[in-house]
Amino acid sequence: GQQVMQIPQYQHVQEGEDFTTYCNSSTTLSNIQWYKQRPGGHPVFLIQLVKSGEVKKQKRLTFQFGEAKKNSSLHITATQTTDVGTYFCAGPNAGNNRKLIWGLGTSLAVNP
Amino acid sequence: NAGVTQTPKFRILKIGQSMTLQCTQDMNHNYMYWYRQDPGMGLKLIYYSVGAGITDKGEVPNGYNVSRSTTEDFPLRLELAAPSQTSVYFCASTGGANQPQHFGDGTRLSIL
Numbered sequence A: 001g002q003q004v005m006q007i008p009q010y011q012h013v014q015e016g017e018d019f020t021t022y023c024n025s026s027t028t029l030s031n032i033q034w035y036k037q038r039p040g041g042h043p044v045f046l047i048q049l050v051k052s053g054e055v056k057k058q059k060r061l062t063f064q065f066g067e068a069k070k071n072s073s074l075h076i077t078a079t080q081t082t083d084v085g086t087y088f089c090a091g092p093n094a095g096n097n098r099k100l101i102w103g104l105g106t107s108l109a110v111n112p
Numbered sequence B: 001n002a003g004v005t006q007t008p009k010f011r012i013l014k015i016g017q018s019m020t021l022q023c024t025q026d027m028n029h030n031y032m033y034w035y036r037q038d039p040g041m042g043l044k045l046i047y048y049s050v051g052a053g054i055t056d057k058g059e060v061p062n063g064y065n066v067s068r069s070t071t072e073d074f075p076l077r078l079e080l081a082a083p084s085q086t087s088v089y090f091c092a093s094t095g096g097a098n099q100p101q102h103f104g105d106g107t108r109l110s111i112l
Helices: none
Strands: A004-007 A010-014 A019-025 A032-037 A044-049 A055-058 A061-065 A071-076 A085-093 A096-102 A106-111 B004-007 B010-013 B019-025 B031-037 B043-051 B054-057 B064-066 B076-078 B087-094 B107-111
Touching: A004 A085, A010 A019, A019 A032, A019 A085, A019 A106, A032 A071, A044 A055, A044 A061, A071 A085, A096 B043, B004 B087, B019 B031, B019 B087, B043 B064
Parallel strands: A010 A106, B010 B107
Antiparallel strands: A004 A019, A019 A071, A032 A044, A032 A085, A055 A061, A061 A071, A085 A096, A085 A106, B004 B019, B019 B076, B031 B043, B031 B087, B043 B054, B064 B076, B087 B107
16 A cells, blocks of 8 residues: 655754654655654644745755655755654655654754 | 543543443534554554444454434443453544544553
8 A cells, every 4th residue: 555654763962963864655645744753642744745846945954746646855954953753754645635644753862 | 622532531440340431522523533552562443433323443453332312422332341441431522534633632541
């Protein structure tokens, strides 16, 4: 069945280092969404990418959607302790776009 | 706006007991979802609804029931609680397919 895979599963960085997480779909996606979940919290929507090759920035966060619309990445420049959490990508279920297919997330730890 | 409100925040149940997790949203969203998240894992869809009177199963519906009598409310019923249902339960809502999902704070449920 349709899958969305994220790598790495975990990442530890020193504060100030960059961080990238990758999201790969088994099918072409009409769009991809990114969420952040702080420890003990709930997922919070960050951004949605729709167009092939799209790049969007939010301060130190850069999101990319691949040309084939099957992969995406989130890059954080100069991580801060406030970036700690798990980052999830999710795309529409190909057979039923009322549901999202979620990646398992990348957990980011930042050492001060 | 309160967004998505879940009650209770925490609950301990004994095996075989039943309970209802409450979820209400004030954003007039048609789509609502119930997810469970086991420690260190991603989100698994239990049930979802695209409008009042309409519900559908997700990936892991066994042991759960839902109803959607109003646009605002989407309660999740656990019958005959089992230890395997120990998890964090998130309710989410969205205005439609391919739109961001808004999550409640979650209900942390332990079954002993």
